Amino acid sequence: MSLSRTLKQFCFIGFTFLITAGAAFATGPEPWQMNFQPAVTPVMQETNDFHMLLLWIITAIAAFVLLLMIYVFIRFNARANPEPQQFSHNTLLEVIWTAVPILILVLIAIPSLRLLFLQDVIPEADFTIKTTGYQWYWGYEYPDHGIGEYFANMVPEEALAEGQPRLLATDNPVVVPVGATVRLLVTAGDVLHNWAMPPFGIKMDAVPGRMNETWFQALEEGTYYGQCSELCGQLHAFMPIEVRVVSQREFNTWVRAQGGTVLAQAETIDVAAQDTAQD
Ligand SMILES: [Cu+2]
Structure with missing residues (x-):
């Protein structure tokens, strides 16, 4: 199988997954269902939204890392690049790859804590x-x-x-x-x-x-x-x-x-x- 065909299939599966992930389902779980069954309470609705947010973030990260690796395999293998560079530090790059994950974690932490408090703090009950x-x-x-x-x-x-x-x-x-x-x-x-x-x-x-x-x-x-x-x-x-x-x-x-x-x-x-x- 050619590389481009594999890539196309990968993209197709990923895309189908994200499309079905957002679709609404009938009451209760269904055979071959992806993601959670339909939410009935505000807490589950928020949980579902949070899950979808994480799914987008994780898909973007996985795709970025995969593309980066493919680029490195092609551009810097021994045949394409017989004389490698000898440097080992790049301050700007190191700051970026430390700061960006921190920003992503903060972005996840805010809705995560909000959801945790929504579940944990019991409102005035009937x-x-x-x-x-x-x-x-x-x-x-x-x-x-x-x-x-x-x-x-x-x-x-x-x-x-x-x-x-x-x-x-x-x-x-x-x-x-x-x-x-x-x-x-x-x-x-x-x-x-x-x-x-x-x-x-x-x-x-x-x-x-x-x-x-x-x-x-x-x-x-x-x-x-x-x-x-x-x-x-x-x-x-x-x-x-x-x-x-x-x-x-x-x-x-x-x-x-x-x-x-x-x-x-x-x-x-x-x-x-x-x-x-x-x-
Ligand atoms: Cu039991």
Whole structure:
């Protein structure tokens, strides 16, 4: 294969990669998908944007280094350049190749720190959900609604309903209203687990005897799936996480069905939504 053909193919693959990287995908992961699945929360949206920024930077650096190497191979090989130069220092060049990487790192550090604080600083939450990892299922509690702990087990393959994904669907999903800011407390009852929800940008360790804290604000209705992401034993792969993001009204109905109390501010939303529906 000629060099120019290889180069052309390389450019084609790189270009296709960058084009597909920016395209939007359907809900959830897709076979042969590149990059992250669609973001549902502001944190994941920012994470995705940051990932795309890094992808452009890293592609530019890799292309620059590759072209530089090709140039050196052709211009300075023993045949093309039989008598090499003997100097070994160039102050200007050395300043440039020190300063430019520093500038690139600073450029990366600013959005990186902003994202870190966005994830870490929990905004004023509408309510709290507490999740506990067990071998091998998850427990969920809605303390503000007075809903005691219930358990979410994986739906076995033979019991899957139409549209339920294998190894990801649970019998008692987490239900949250769309747009609500939820504070999530994460702990474990036996060994280390990890509550990971890719479309929300969450991967939080569940540690026995310790309460970790994170948050999310799901902006699109739908059913989203995640998995335990900390090796926790024999059935580690079989304790999925299912979150249903529903309208405030549906959420209020669900809360009542669980024997919980609808929060005062949500009651207003509930009534307002009913009024709109009746009009
Ligand atoms: Cu686990």
